[in-house]
Amino acid sequence: MFHGLSAFPLTPTDEDGIDTTAYAALVARLATAGVDSVGALGSTGGYAYLTREERAHALKIAVDAADGTPVMAGIGALRTSHVLTLAEDAQKAGASAVLLAPMTYQPLTEDEVFGLYEDVTRELSVPLCVYDNPGTTRVQFSDELHGRIAQLPNVGSIKIPGVPDDPAQAKDRIDALRALIPDTVTIGVSGDWMAAHGLNAGCDVWYSVLGGTFPLTTLALTRAAQAGDAASATELSDSLEPLWALFRRHGSLRVMSAAASHLGLTGExxxxxPLRGLDEAARQDVAEALDALGLAG
Known part of the structure; x- marks a missing residue:
């Protein structure tokens, strides 16, 4: 489950609700491309802005459209009781795993973060991926906290927020974390422009924003790294720098929103x-980058 490429699509949403046709097509496109798993309702999927009913509806669409490709469902919420309800919904919908970020309004202590995962993993019948994303949650995981959480039942993977550019430092980062967790727990990299560094340094999986819209491109990079061809993986990543620059400038969610619209995969x-798409100048930058790179899948 937690190996290779996990692709995170948008959940196309406006104030009338989820565009079910577009969402099903996005997920089916990933399954057809051969991604290893689909990350439904991640940050790219806008989980934090959806109601319980919308999330359950989206998951049913995703599991059906994935047609046997494993689906990992985001279950983050502010209250533990709400997380438990969302976990139950995800399991009933047929999700193969769940993804949990510690959402917070009041800053959480390490014991509170650990307690969240302790309470949730106790109730699960599917594996859980720990979502370490300080850029959105403002929760900082220490390696020691990861080590504690990784010992809990049903923890299967940790999604970390990137690694250093230097190959030796990247390997040291992964090795240091791996020394604290069981062999049964994989390490996945996010922060797409750092994915090649992470995979080449020993990460087991790429949790990819770009993969949710461009599965063929991201699969090529992932498979090169899995085959031990670090040079090709790095070269493929470097070729995508025009997109990475836009990710860093505008945020990956808004760039993928514009990309999906430009390709006719979603409406507008x-x-x-309160999220809003990019302005016209930035949209043009995205369109020009996609056209220059020849990206369509």
Missing amino acids: PNLPR
């Missing part, structure tokens, strides 16, 4: 308020 708007 496709983000839930």
